[in-house]
Amino acid sequence: MGESSRTELIGFYFEEVRAYVPEIQDGITRVKAGDADTEVIRELFRLFHNIKGAASQVYLRCLSEVALLTEFVLEQIMDKELAVTPAVTCFLDDSVEKISEYCSREEKDDRVESDLLEARLADFLELCTQQGNVAGIALHKEIAHPLEGNLMDFANTPAQSGDGVSLIEDEDAVNKSAEASSSTDLNDMSLDDFAALPGMDNEIIDESFLDELLADSFSQNEIEESLQETPGDDSAAEIVADTGDEEGDEVLFEIFREECEDHLVVISRTLNNLEERIVTLVEFSPELREDLGAMRRAVHTLKGAAAMVGYSQLATSAHSLEDMLDWLHDHAGHIGPADLQVMASAIDLIEHLSRQPHSDNAVRIGEMEKAIAGHLAERHSASSGETEGSRESSEQEIQPETIATMATASEAHAESDDLEDGAILAEETVLSPSSGNIRVKVENLDEIIRIEGELVVARSSMEGIVNELSLSMDELQAAQEKLRRIAQELESGFEVQSLYGFGTETLPEQTRSGRGSTGFNEFDPIELDRYSKLNLIIRSLNELSVDVNSIHAGMTGLSSELQGHIARQQLVMGAMQDKLMRTRMTPMSAVSRAFFRTVRNTAAQLGKNVRLTVTGDDVFMDRFIWSKITDPLMHILRNCVDHGIEVPTVRLEKGKPETASIRIEARQLGSFVELFVSDDGAGIDTGVLRRKLAAAKLVSNPETLSDEDLLPYLFQTGFSTKDEVSQVSGRGVGLDVVLKNIQELRGTVRIKTQAGQGTRFELRIPITLSINKAILVSAADRQYAIPLQDVVEVRRVAFSELTGEDARFNWRQEDLAIKDLAVMLQLRQSAAIMAAKSGSCLVLIVQGSKGYEAIMIDEIKGQMEIVVKDLGTYLTHVKGVSGVTILGDGNLIPVLNFSELGDVSRTLHKEEKLPSPSQVQELPLQVLIVDDSISVRQSIARLVKHQSWRPEMAVDGVNALEKLETFRPDAIILDIEMPRMNGYEFMSILRKNEKYHSIPVIMLTSRTSDKHRAKADELGVDFYLTKPFQDDTFVQLLSGIRQYRRSR
Amino acid sequence: MNYQEMDKPLGQVISEIDALLAAASPGAARLQSYVAPVESAIPHRFVLTEVGSLRMALPIDGLAEVGPLPAITPLPNLPDWILGIVNVRSEIISVVDLAKFLDLPGKGEQSADQLVVLQHREMRTALPIGRIYGTASRCQDEQNLPLSPEITKEKREFFAPGGFQVDDRAYVVLDVQQVLTNRRFLEYNQAL
Known part of the structure; x- marks a missing residue:
């Protein structure tokens, strides 16, 4: 660059700086007057940052450093590391004055510039020593040090070739010296902090310096951050x-x-x-x-x-x-x-x-x-x-x-x-084809996950079909076996008959066996086989039986092959689902910076000194969960700072360190992440809590509650222990929202406190909301899905194990009361624990909002892979239900969220508010159709299904009795003429059986005679309908039965 | 018309029929196009049904579809007027007993076998319906029948100011938007 042009650039630079001066002076005046807020200081910082940057660009190295020193002071003020004392304002004043003075010159003067830097460095050192600012002293050393001078030369005069090499050598030297002076090398932390310092461009500060600066205050495995502003x-x-x-x-x-x-x-x-x-x-x-x-x-x-x-x-x-x-x-x-x-x-x-x-x-x-x-x-x-x-x-x-x-x-x-x-x-x-990253939008990833979910569901329904197919195959095998036997019986029986029973009468019907028949009368039937038409039919029946057998064998092969493919698909899809879920996982480090900011700002607002420590930055959870849990966590942190942490003077009085400490610890435990937020503040005053609860009339007699029972009331809507409302808290809005957010994530939160020692919030959150495996259970004849990861254990509890009025039993040294899922879901009004026949009940141990809970269910239908859908556009949130899954046959199964469900039922119990009968949801009408004609069975079943009722079919009376073992119908549709056991026979057995005698029966037959009708009446048939029937009449009849059931 | 086979939205089907009818009598259609439409003179179509014991006209503009009622899956912790959810071609739609919600006299939806899906913007909610009497077309001017005394003052917001008669039977017109944006309706969790 030509000298003239450089001079010209410097001229421009001087002009620029002069333009900044009035604004800077104005800002400093406000700082001196004490009415400067963070914005004013930030603006001053920005102006000095500009001066610094531009100076280095026009090779005014010393001036750049003078600006850097001033910029540093301003930053320390922002971070509350330096107090605004007269010495500080004086330093700022002097800086702007000297810079302005220098920039009023016609051209640069290296000597004057260097003197200026020296003078400012001296003032800076004095200032930092006065206030004990270690970082400032280190910066002084950095700038004043000849070695660092080299680095600066490199950074600011890059046109000189060869400096790059010297940088590397020098860096090494600095690193070595840093290592020598400190046992802990914290390259990462220095970088972290480096990111935190606005405007500290790397040409001025290098990593080793920061290492040296930070090595004393931070340990290797914990990321700590003193309360300093870190915009970036x-x-x-x-x-x-x-x-x-x-x-x-x-x-x-x-x-x-x-x-x-x-x-x-x-x-x-x-x-x-x-x-x-x-x-x-x-x-x-x-x-x-x-x-x-x-x-x-x-x-x-x-x-x-x-x-x-x-x-x-x-x-x-x-x-x-x-x-x-x-x-x-x-x-x-x-x-x-x-x-x-x-x-x-x-x-x-x-x-x-x-x-x-x-x-x-x-x-x-x-x-x-x-x-x-x-x-x-x-x-x-x-x-x-x-x-x-x-x-x-x-x-x-x-x-x-x-x-x-x-x-x-x-x-x-x-x-x-x-x-x-x-x-x-x-x-x-x-x-590079094999390495590198591709950025994918989260919504695209979600779409892929959704499609994969649909695939899984499609495969599940295919599994169902294959299962049905193999059942049909078994039936076919039975039928084929029967056919073979009959054909054999017929053949052997007929042959015997033809030999000895038919005599000569059968001869005219004889067919030819190759040649004419009349020519072989001299033969006895034993001596010569003669084939009649029946003979041939029997023969082809036998052949058919063999054919059916071979087709069955072929189909069995195909079916098992299909099952093999499905099993393979299951494995591959499982792996794919797992990989897809992993791509959504994000470490806590992605959100932990927000926690530091929250604590820093809240502490600054309240004049408290707080140090936040985060451990477990490498704990992974679904991105969505982090986004949902960040607000609750920040709320808890604000609460800790505001309610928990005492002001510095009080802390000192209590013999605690002036700077309070809040810790966030995260750790993964199976498919859950446990998050602990603890502070070393005053703890929750349970006395105040009791008083407030009584005043708010939330509890009639709070003295009787233990601390453990008392603390959950902090999550009640509209409840705050803080007397005065501030910007930070005290409005009673917050912890209830925290609980709601956590419960929506199927997580739980608990508080522990110790007076004078601090408070600890314990959160337990599933690492992903995507449920891919669930247990299908039934309660009061309805089916529900429970995420597999929510179930700790399934066990059968014998009645002999139960103690107390609320049916408690001991599980892992815990006394658990059994809750009836049907009651929790308002399907029945009182628990039916003792009503179970088998002398025991089936219990799921789940993690509820208040610890482990024992939930009684009727039965487990199986385990399956599911995809959770939301509840449509209207029902945005239903307590206790996290979504719904669609089965292969189109049926909807609600997916339960015990974190919320337990909470709801507890509230109900406390207020002794049991659901009214109208709130108890009605079950669909169950209809047993007994008819030997498949067409009749199917047409009635379709009609029943259209009414959203549930049909079950039986082919005759015997089959119907078998079905009654497992299926309790509200009505039976019965034909008269059926094989094995006809309608009348079935009726007489039904009415004699105490269990079934009250089930209404509709006899549906083509027999219209009074005789048939009278017999039916005699046997206790409730309604007699003749075929063909009107759909409407039939539906009305069943509706009437439903009404009757309801009135009962 | 076979509702089961109908995949198209009801409004679309009806406008298609209207288009066919217009094509059949081109003169009338042409005449219609010469007359500048006045808002109150534009006919609106309604599905005529019964909710509780009240004959009700549901404006087709507020309906997404009509079809057979699938099996309702009830959910816990909801007010008694939300019956549960249904699966309509893989879409989850909640089912509401309007008679109970509006506290209308009559016996609620006990013998319902049809489903009417109400829609306002993105939100869809279904009503189980026992019987559909047909459809009717009325201009605003023709909706001038005073509301029946069963509709008390506090329920009036859910209905159009005037009803109409079809075959000597009086129908009230449901305001779908008012129902679906009603605060009590939306804050169903508070009703517990």
Whole structure:
């Protein structure tokens, strides 16, 4: 860059700084007056940050550092690490004054600048020593240290070749010294914190320094954060959270590269757009400026991300390009192909660095920076003297020189490292097929999961069909066996008959056996077989039997093959479902930053000192669950800070450390995650709680409640222990919502407290809401699905094990009262525990809202894979039901949520509010159809189904009696003439049996005579209908029976 | 018409029939197109049915479909006027006993075998219906029959101000939107 153009740039810089001064002075005045809020300080911070950045760009290194010191002080004020004392405001005043003074000069003066820095450094050190600010002292050391001076030289004067190498060497040296001074190396934490410091661009602070700074305060496995403001790029913040070891670095690099890729796509697309539109020097149109703005944003974000993950070369290159884009966007009046060419070269380098951030490209970077700076200077000088008419010529003047610079640089580099570059190019152009990441939108992933779920359901219904098929196959086998036997009996019987019984009468019917029949009368039937027509029919019957047998064998083979395929599908789909679920899993580190922010802000608001510690950052849960659980957790944290933690003076009085501590611990336990939030505050005053409960008339006699029973009332709507309402809490809105959110996730929450020692919230959340396996149970003849992961144990409890009036039994040293699922679901009014016949009851042990619960069910129908659907557009939330699943036959099965259900039933019990009879849901009418004609059976069954009733079919009286063993109908439809046992016989048995005699029977027959009717009446048939019947009449009749049942 | 076979929304089927009829008498259709329609003179179509003991006209614009009533799956912890949910071609729709919700006289939906799906924007809710008497078409001007005394003051918001007569029987017109956006209806959890 020419000296003149540099001077000119410095002139511009001075001008810019002078423009900031009044605003800065105004801000400092407000700080001095004590009415400066965070916004004012943040604005001051921003202005000094600008001064710092721009100074380093125009090679005013010392001035940049002066601004850095001021910026640091402001940041520490924001973070409450430095108090606003007169010394601090004085320092700020002096800084702006000195900077302004220096910038009033005509041109730069290195000596004056260096003196200025020295003076400010002295003031800064004094200030930090006064307030005991360790970070400040370290920063002073960093800047004043000659070694760090080298680093600064590199960062600020990148045009000098060879500095890149020295950086690496120096970094090593610094790392070594850091290691020597501290036993704990915390590369990840330094990065984390690095991300947290706004504006601390990596050219000024390197990792080792931060390591040194932080090593004392943090331990390897716990991420702690002192209460300091950490605004920053969230995406990048997530990136740094996981690092820590080499593997972590690799992961980090992958994630970073993925993000980088996105920005590079934007950058190169914009560049292409610009190249298409700019073939000659053109004036800036709003569209062009917009495009350039988009590119600038992408470059800026990329720079930030690279700086945060410590890829300094990439950050430096992006920074240079950003400077050029800044100038073009904000100051240039026109843009030409030469600009694009410089940009393109820089982008190429950035792209290369993004793929190989660790490769040594200092020379290339230096050249690029030189080219950009040179180009900018020339552009600037050209534009200042430019007129409308001379644009074309100036473009021509600039172009060759710049391109020449870039070309020379590239050539030089190519010569020096030809081989390596070739390899790099090859790698850059190929999209690696086996590694890398692809970003998928969450909704697309959800869609895939949904489709997979539908597939599973489709497969389940196919399984059902295959099961039915094999049952039919068994029936077919029985029928085939019967056929074979009959054919054999017939054949042997007929042969005997034909031999001895038919005599000569049968002869005329004899058919020919080859030749004429009359010619063989001399033969006895034993001596010569003669075949009659019946003979032939029997023969073909036998053959048919053999055919049926072989078809059956073939079908059995196919059926078992089908079953094999289904079993395989089951395995593959299970694996697929598992993989898909895993893709949705997110570690806690993705959300834990929000917790720090919440604690920090709340503590600052309330004037308390709180340190938050998070362990288990690598615990994974479904992304959706994290998003749902974050608010409740933040609420609990706010509660801890507001209600639990005492103010510093009180803490000191109590002999506790001034800085309170809140811990979040997460750990995975099977398919659940346990989250504990504990504080070392005052704990919950149960006395106050009792008083408040009595005052709020929530409990009539709170003294009788144990602490354990008392604490759940904190989750009651409208209840708060806080006397005064503040911004933070005390409104009584919150913990009830926390409970509701957690219950909706099928999770539970418990509070434990110890007076004076602190409070602990224990949350238990399933890692995914996607239920893929459930137990199908029945209660009061209705079916329900219970997520398999919610069931701890299934066991049969003998009545002899039960104690107490509420039927308790001992399970794993716990005394559990049995609850009847049918009562919980309002299907019956009182528990039917003792009504069970077998002397025992079937009990599910589930994790409810208040610990383990024993739920009595009627029976387990099986285990199945399900897909949970929501309850439609109207019923958004039904307590105790997390959704519904559709069976293969179209039936709906509600999926129960015991975290909520137990809660509801407990409330009901406490208020002794049992459901009214109208609330008890009615069961569908059950109809047994007994008829030997399949057509009649099917047509009646269809009619019954249309009424949403449940049909069951029997082929004759014997079959009907068998069905009655397992099926209790509300009505029986009965034919008269049937094989094995006719309708009359069945009736007489039915009416004699105490169990069945009250079941209404409709006799449906084609016999219309009075004789038949009279017999039916005599046997106790309730209704006599003749075929053909009217559908309406039939339905009315059954409806009448239903009414009758209801009235009973 | 066989409702079971009907996959199209009811409104669509009826407008298709109207289109066919219009094609059959082109003169009338042409004449209609010359007359500028006045809102109160545009006929609206209704399905005529019975809810409780009240004859009710359901505007077709507020219906998504009519079909056979599938088996209702009841759910716990709901007020007694929500009967449960049904599966209509893999879509879950909740079933409401309107007579109970509106506290109308009569015996509720005990012999219902049909399902009428009410729709307002995205929300769909079904009513079990015992009988459908037919359909009718009325302009707003023709809906001037005073509401029956069974509809007390507090229930009036759920009905159009005026009803109409078909075959000497009086029908009240249900305001589907009012029902489906009613606060008590939406906050069903509070009703427990």
